[in-house]
Amino acid sequence: MDYTIAVVDDDPHIRELVEAYLRKENYRTIGLGSGEAALELLEGDPPHMWVLDLMLPGMDGYELCRRIRDTAEVPIIMISAKDSEVDKILGLELGSDDYLVKPFSPRELVARVKRQLQRLRRLQGMEEAPASSVRIDAGPLLLLPEERRVFWHSEEVDLTSKEYALLQLFAERPNRAYTREELLVQVWGDDYFGSDRAVDHLLKRLRKKIAGLPVEAVWGHGYRLRAEEGGACHEAAPSN
Structure with missing residues (x-):
């Protein structure tokens, strides 16, 4: 299955770097610079996975994560320069599946993306399997x-x-x-x-x-x- 990953970050250099590494792994990417743009995608043709920057202009990553989680159980990885335990806990409470602190290795992010998508495939397989009566x-x-x-x-x-x-x-x-x-x-x-x-x-x-x-x-x-x-x-x- 071809997976589409939305990368939401207002820093174009980080966004383009992340997208380049993901495309090397044959993932389709959509780069967005704001939470508002991400909401439009969510309401139209949402991706299979999200990589969200916490500090976005306007709507921040926390609110965007909450909005996404209200509609779907797709994987969400949150990235941020904030490395306090409180920030990580808040991200998890709002529904993110992982939290990566900037600066980070793009290869580490790709590894975490792969793990999240492996779980998504396993979950999809469970849902498609015949259920017990x-x-x-x-x-x-x-x-x-x-x-x-x-x-x-x-x-x-x-x-x-x-x-x-x-x-x-x-x-x-x-x-x-x-x-x-x-x-x-x-x-x-x-x-x-x-x-x-x-x-x-x-x-x-x-x-x-x-x-x-x-x-x-x-x-x-x-x-x-x-x-x-x-x-x-x-x-x-x-x-x-």
């Missing part, structure tokens, strides 16, 4: 894997691919405690080399969409979905 029923939470639909107290909830993958993992084995490392491997893949804080930020997004979701922290370990006994998987009723 089992419904997952954990108290007020209901998942229909065949349709990839989620209901909370009978109300349908719209989730991104990663949010759904995390929730399904919890719901398949309620009351089972997972470490952050286990969740990273299951949702992001075993080649993910970012911070395990990504789990915390994805869970935070999930809780915002499902108020009252009983996922609790297990001190010194990770997280689990608290559910009453018997809230496990059940065979789906046959359709008429």
Whole structure:
């Protein structure tokens, strides 16, 4: 598959350098100098992946990242001269998949792009594969894997691919405690080399969409979905 990557940076030298390295790997690129221009692309013919500068004129990279994540679960790599932990955490909380500090090696950026696209291919393969006919029923939470639909107290909830993958993992084995490392491997893949804080930020997004979701922290370990006994998987009723 030919992937298109949007490179959003107001510095034309950095933008052109990044695009040149990506094109050497046979990726199609679209160079943009502002968040506003990126929004036009998002609303028209969006790319498969975004590389965003944080400090953009007008709309900054944080806001642009949030807008992108509201519509799609495509990979986002944020680049910035800001190297504080707060900036990195904020970027992850808003939905970026990776954070690279300037000055950076273009080869390192290309390596990270490849890893993100490998995960995208794996995720696309999962979505195209035949899904199980089992419904997952954990108290007020209901998942229909065949349709990839989620209901909370009978109300349908719209989730991104990663949010759904995390929730399904919890719901398949309620009351089972997972470490952050286990969740990273299951949702992001075993080649993910970012911070395990990504789990915390994805869970935070999930809780915002499902108020009252009983996922609790297990001190010194990770997280689990608290559910009453018997809230496990059940065979789906046959359709008429």
